[in-house]
Amino acid sequence: MKKQKIHSKIIILGSGPAGYTAGIYSARANLNPIIITGNIPGGQLMQTNMIENWPGDYNTLIGSEFIQRLKNHALKFNTCIINDHINDINFHSKPFILIGDDNIYTADSIIISTGSTPRRLNIDSESLFFGKGISTCAICDGFFYKNKIISVIGGGNTALEESLYLSNIVKKIHLIHRKKKFTAEKILIKKIIQKIDEKKIIFHKNYKVKKFLGKNLLESIEIESIKNKKIKNFNISGVFLAIGNNPNTQIFKNKLKMKNEYIIVGKDSKKYSSQTNIPGVFAAGDVIYNSYRQAITASSSGCIAALDSEKYLESL
Numbered sequence: 001m002k003k004q005k006i007h008s009k010i011i012i013l014g015s016g017p018a019g020y021t022a023g024i025y026s027a028r029a030n031l032n033p034i035i036i037t038g039n040i041p042g043g044q045l046m047q048t049n050m051i052e053n054w055p056g057d058y059n060t061l062i063g064s065e066f067i068q069r070l071k072n073h074a075l076k077f078n079t080c081i082i083n084d085h086i087n088d089i090n091f092h093s094k095p096f097i098l099i100g101d102d103n104i105y106t107a108d109s110i111i112i113s114t115g116s117t118p119r120r121l122n123i124d125s126e127s128l129f130f131g132k133g134i135s136t137c138a139i140c141d142g143f144f145y146k147n148k149i150i151s152v153i154g155g156g157n158t159a160l161e162e163s164l165y166l167s168n169i170v171k172k173i174h175l176i177h178r179k180k181k182f183t184a185e186k187i188l189i190k191k192i193i194q195k196i197d198e199k200k201i202i203f204h205k206n207y208k209v210k211k212f213l214g215k216n217l218l219e220s221i222e223i224e225s226i227k228n229k230k231i232k233n234f235n236i237s238g239v240f241l242a243i244g245n246n247p248n249t250q251i252f253k254n255k256l257k258m259k260n261e262y263i264i265v266g267k268d269s270k271k272y273s274s275q276t277n278i279p280g281v282f283a284a285g286d287v288i289y290n291s292y293r294q295a296i297t298a299s300s301s302g303c304i305a306a307l308d309s310e311k312y313l314e315s316l
Helices: 017-028 043-047 063-076 138-145 157-166 186-197 295-315
Strands: 004-013 034-036 080-082 086-090 096-100 103-112 116-118 149-153 172-177 201-205 207-214 218-225 231-235 238-241 245-247 281-283
Touching (some): 004 295, 017 034, 017 043, 017 103, 017 295, 034 103, 043 138, 103 295, 138 157, 138 238, 157 172, 157 186, 172 207, 186 201, 207 231, 218 238, 281 295
Parallel strands (some): 004 103, 034 080, 103 281, 149 172, 172 201
Antiparallel strands (some): 116 245, 218 231
């Protein structure tokens, strides 16, 4: 089947908070934007159980419901949302050319908001048990471990949020963290300490995962002390990895200026703080931030990218 050719003044790659916010602002500027969702519409918030810090929403939000609200807001202003995945881009052509699985797109301006992907440990035994006891999504897979003993790896916001969610499902959690202290928000740490005091969570600080063990399915985990190389081994039914994320920028390698896989913005433009080294190409959200990783910071940078893109298009 021949691919359809579609043109838009502005194309937004990604459908998380940054992408949908960029779509809302671009649509209100009468730019008739297209949002191309990518392989995982909604991004990582689709796997988030609770959002407690979105300003104005003091009731806990469910990640998937929050994304649907953003999508509905974008649709209200007639943003065109297309479920497709871009696998190649030509930034040297004017207009820019984007090759998707289903269609070929051209655009005068592009906003990159492709988000990030959960990081893995990259140890030999990890791949053997991924999907057979190892997961990166507590909401997706937590139900399968009801009243069982599991482990969560990590010490940041995601790890603690996953642990709190799972603590209402599983029998016990071994929480494993490479450092002495958690790096999460204080309110989450307070909740986790309460679970530790209740013996619902066992905290292994200054430990790293050495091996995953089992036959067809994961059966146990071996961890090693960072300090003295002491080994611990205990039986578990599942492991949830929550050790950070990698930006989804592989497609832009050798096409845009990047540092440690994050897209550099603002340095090649005095006018536009969200512009990459290529005029007309902007970036927002997790692809430019290596530390914040909040829905609100992604959304705010999506707004900035949309406003910058609007000014850029006006200047043409």
